[in-house]
Amino acid sequence: MHIHLSDSLTGGQETRVYEAELGFDLFDDGVNRYPVVRKEPVRLRITKTGEKRLLFEAEVSFSLSVPCDRCLEPVTVPLSYEVSREADFKEGAEEEEAYLAEGYTLDVDALVRDELFMHMPAKVLCREDCKGICNRCGANLNQGDCGCDRTEPDPRMAAIRDIFRDANQ
Ligand SMILES: [Zn+2]
Ligand SMILES: [Zn+2]
Known part of the structure; x- marks a missing residue:
């Protein structure tokens, strides 16, 4: 989902609250692809913090299906995290951020995916004593x-x- 930022940028120093649908059904980490098996709307707050500066805060909650490290059976891994990013829109600064699309638009999915790597568990087991294959x-x-x-x-x-x-x- 994309959110236009022109209102936030031209308005006063206030916070706007949005609920955005997660637009991806698969997370591709470059090696594996994990299906999204549960998702809740992203709770998004956009605050104007200064001249041409916006703070994005997102609360994310969804689950991925990840194979067990030992037996490869699918395991539902719940993920909940918060993303907080501040962006400067002076003189094309927005082009450096992957989650900011052309024309002052926020790409909510890209913002969420940006930090997903950091929240993926290092080890996934279907149960502690999984016997494997x-x-x-x-x-x-x-x-x-x-x-x-x-x-x-x-x-x-x-x-x-x-x-x-x-x-x-
Ligand atoms: Zn297992
Ligand atoms: Zn055997």
């Missing part, structure tokens, strides 16, 4: 044991063992 057959071990023999040592260890064996021959 079998390294032999790929079965989800949370759904029961697949019966594979996983006692075989790490292949890297096997390679080292081979080196010792060859050296002793």
Whole structure:
């Protein structure tokens, strides 16, 4: 959603409040794409803080579907955060901010996405004791044991063992 800023820029030093719909259904971090599975309207406050200066404050709440780090099953990750940015509109300064579109317009989605990276959890697990997937057959071990023999040592260890064996021959 885009919000025109001409009224805020020409008016007095006041705060305008908006509710904006989140316009994206997928978050692409350049490596993975995460579907948005829940979203609430963005609560936005635009305050004129000085001559050609605006403060944007947004309260954001939505959920992304992110695969579990161990078993890859989708996990709903709720995200809530606040974005606060002040922008200067003197002499084309607005062109440097990705969330400000041409013609004094705020791109709410870009403002929200701008800080999304910082709020993504470093680790996502479907549950604390997720057993992950079998390294032999790929079965989800949370759904029961697949019966594979996983006692075989790490292949890297096997390679080292081979080196010792060859050296002793
Ligand atoms: Zn899992
Ligand atoms: Zn297996």
